[in-house]
Amino acid sequence: MIEKRQAFSLVETLVSLVIISLAISIMMITLNQINLYNKNNIDTNSLYRYIDLLESDQYNFEVLDVTNNKVKLYSTSKQRNYNLTIYKDVIRLATTDGGYMPLLNHAQSTKWMIKDDYLFSEITIGGKKIETKIHVKTKR
DSSP: OOOOOOOOOHHHHHHHHHHHHHHHHHHHHHHHHHHHHHHHSOOHHHHHHHHHHHHOTTTOEEEEEEOSSEEEEEETTTTEEEEEEEETTEEEEEETTSOEEEEESSEEEEEEEEETTEEEEEEEETTEEEEEEEEOEEOO
16 A cells, blocks of 8 residues: 655645745835835934034034035134035035044035024935024134
8 A cells, every 4th residue: 555645745835935935025125115215315313413513512613614515613612623524425524634423424415604603504315405504603
């Protein structure tokens, strides 16, 4: 007498491979959508860090000079000069001796201007324009 053995058939194996393939495809699509969402949206924490740092008492910045692509700052509490610049796609606060702190990533362009003790920033991130108004002292 022939004994019957329990085993997977070819059809069961193919069905399980299709299910696994669909699950992996759904996961990949979801991860791509999450990455696209993160890339195109503004990191609000970085934006608040940018504003808070420039208004902070820790640095107590005074604006020395403003152009479209650079802001020269002087920290009265640290007794140092700083430059607020955009380099590649990062807005960063750089010291005159080479150190820097990245503040905003994925910045495509920026424009700064000073008026009545306020530093106005127009920053383009992910195709969206963001305008900020930051209270700072000006060197008179």
